[in-house]
Amino acid sequence: MSWLNRPASDTQVTHGGRLWLYLVAAIVMILLVVPTLIVIPMSFSDSQYLEFPPSNWSLRWYHEYLESSKWMRATLTSIKVGILTMCIATPLGTMAAYALFVSGHRAARPVFLLLITPMIVPVILIAIGTFYAYGRVGLNNTIPGLVLAHTALATPLVMIVITSALRTYDLNQERVARSLGANPVYAFFVITLPQIKFSVMTAALLSFLTSFDEVIIAIFISGGVNATITKHMFSALRDFIDPTIAAISTILVLISTLLLLVTQYIGSREK
Secondary structure, eight states: OGGGGSBSSSSSOBTTTTHHHHHHHHHHHHHHHHHHHHHHHHTTBOSSSOOSSOSSBOSHHHHHHHTOHHHHHHHHHHHHHHHHHHHHHHHHHHHHHHHHHHHOOTTHHHHHHHHTHHHHSOHHHHHHHHHHHHHHHTOTTSHHHHHHHHHHHHHHHHHHHHHHHHHTSOTHHHHHHHHTTOOHHHHIIIIIHHHSHHHHHHHHHHHHHHHHHOOHHHHHHOOGGGOOHHHHHHHHHHHSOOTHHHHHHHHHHHHHHHHHHHHHHHHHHHO
16 A cells, blocks of 8 residues: 555655554544444434334434423523623633733733633532532522533633634734734734634634533533523433433534534635
8 A cells, every 4th residue: 555655744754654643543533433423323212211223213202302391491591501601702712812822921821821720620629619609699590600600611712722823823914003003902803803713713613512512510500491401411311311312412413513514614715
């Protein structure tokens, strides 16, 4: 196979020399993807229990999900919280990343590390602290409480994505605009933002998915009519094995995949 002797990059490393890396990557992808793929056929089972492979095929559990007011209300709650989280976390994270990146101050890195600590601290600790703090101000089981908590988780992701984009961007372009009379805000929106807009879109998508898929904090601080779909799914697994969660999981996987593909498509057209 001649392709094994071809350079894998600008260096002299060949594809044959990286064959072990390709095998490891393939094994990791299989371990990550196969469990997800198994859920999809399980969602088309007619059994009262999770069954693989299905003995009888049916759309029963999709009908159960779509016709259930409880599941629909939880889905709308998760979508609402995800959109609000995205609308808050994206500008906050972008502004923080931009300010720290252009400041050049020696305290910028420690402040950056401080702001991304929600990604470092175990989520269970954040959930416990949030639960007790919200209990004092009455934010448990509320949409604003969920949005604030999810924003704290999503903002560090936005900061990391935007900071990475700014490192590949030439800030001299903005400095030229400012030297010609543009104020900093105008220069950012006219010069910088259009060149990092794909990264901003990616960060917005990640912040939405972070909120939509989050379960641990939702278990602690959401409930009643404001319970999220992930909390209902966890309860369905804990209390009794409801095959409806297989149908919901399949829908969530398809939606997440579609959003990522659309984002990548838009990004490829921008290049």
